[in-house]
Amino acid sequence: MEPDERPAAAEGGVAAxxxxxxxxxxxxxxxELRLAALQDPVAHLAFLETYERAVEQPDSFWRERAAGAAEGVKDRQQVVAEAPDGRWAGSVVVxxxxxxxxxxxxxVNLVRQGHLVxxxxxxxxxxxxxxxxxFAYAVEWAREVAGVERVRLFVDERNGRAEAFYRRFGFVPTGESAPVPGDPGARELEFVLVGN
Structure with a gap:
């Protein structure tokens, strides 16, 4: 899949x-980007990994992780937003x-689906x-390259900021949920993409 060349609607040079x-x-x-993400104030709600555990991983772990989600891999893809200076501003994995x-x-998964994490x-x-x-690029890759029938994600019920974005993008709750690993009193809510 080619880099996204479509102009962004937002201002401030995002189209670049x-x-x-x-x-x-x-x-x-x-x-570097993953370690930055794990230091975010809501990382405990958004990720099932801690900074302390991730920073101790050897370089071989990071090499394998990147290779397993790189272009050309058909069952996993890491998508990044790269600034004009080469710095990565964000990411999503399918x-x-x-x-x-x-x-x-x-x-059990009922259909072949993309899971955004x-x-x-x-x-x-x-x-x-x-x-x-x-998200647009990740969904397009999931549908056109991986050939999925459905795109879903899970969000911690306490992560309102993330949930609001997912809803704006077109994800809706399915009514399914699961306990948060390590915190059975909290729930991960399943959302599925409709339309688009």
Missing amino acids: YTIRSIRADEWPAAK LVEEAGSEGAFGG AVYVRPGERGRGLAERL
């Missing part, structure tokens, strides 16, 4: 950002879940349209 899949050799940038396989939080945009870049461009 390139939305694209990562390359395997870009693991240092993928590592996981392809096969029909009949075990779901992310248990159960690891959503992050740097604080200084938020509200400018980058998240919309990342």
